Amino acid sequence: xxxxxxxxxxxxxxxxxxxxxxxxxxxxxxxxxxxxxxxxxxxxxxxxxxxxxxxxxxxxxxxxxxxxxxxxxxxxxxxxxxxxxxxxxxxxxxxxxxxxxxxxxxxxxx
Amino acid sequence: xxxxxxxxxxxxxxxxxxxxxxxxxxxxxxxxxxxxxxxxxxxxxxxxxxxxxxxxxxxxxxxxxxxxxxxxxxxxxxxxxxxxxxxxxxxxxxxxxxxxxxxxxxxxxxxxxxxxxxxxxxx
Numbered sequence: 001x002x003x004x005x006x007x008x009x010x011x012x013x014x015x016x017x018x019x020x021x022x023x024x025x026x027x028x029x030x031x032x033x034x035x036x037x038x039x040x041x042x043x044x045x046x047x048x049x050x051x052x053x054x055x056x057x058x059x060x061x062x063x064x065x066x067x068x069x070x071x072x073x074x075x076x077x078x079x080x081x082x083x084x085x086x087x088x089x090x091x092x093x094x095x096x097x098x099x100x101x102x103x104x105x106x107x108x109x110x
Numbered sequence: 111x112x113x114x115x116x117x118x119x120x121x122x123x124x125x126x127x128x129x130x131x132x133x134x135x136x137x138x139x140x141x142x143x144x145x146x147x148x149x150x151x152x153x154x155x156x157x158x159x160x161x162x163x164x165x166x167x168x169x170x171x172x173x174x175x176x177x178x179x180x181x182x183x184x185x186x187x188x189x190x191x192x193x194x195x196x197x198x199x200x201x202x203x204x205x206x207x208x209x210x211x212x213x214x215x216x217x218x219x220x221x222x223x224x225x226x227x228x229x230x231x232x233x
Contacts, residue, residue, distance in 0.1 A: 089154060
């Protein structure tokens, strides 16, 4: 069982927006700005999409945005495109030199 | 372009030690922190630990008693050892580089990853 809870699946049609949640506790997500999101296509390594809750690395489209409220972080993908279909993982610093991941969400573009 | 490549045995016997090396090309290993992350087949990601550019190490508390990381700056590579392995340690093991941006460097976000190495624990 993963430390952070994500929905197993999410979906949306091209052009639509979809939001993926990542729920932790007051010891990790709720107490940390070190929340990040990764995109993983089948058979590939993860790719950093969001770091420090809301920041995008250079080269990541601004269709991807992150936010946090309380113990729940969220990734929103706007203007869905077919290439956005992938697994998405959140992660958070959890104190005591530990870092935890969510179980992953499979995003399907209908 | 920075490239990372994991290498090591793909099959390890139970109770033995898993050893992997990550070779870094296209950049100096001495400037960044370096991590290992694993992913059991069909499952999610698990952070194993990192080694900083000053060779300080931090490990996942659940694995700490079995993990050792080291860096060889002369060969631009770093390594992972995981002792007393069981079938639960079967996974794709990724090495990854700590992300730097705007003058800040992070050990808990990673921008460059290796392709991953599948290690199976079985007799």
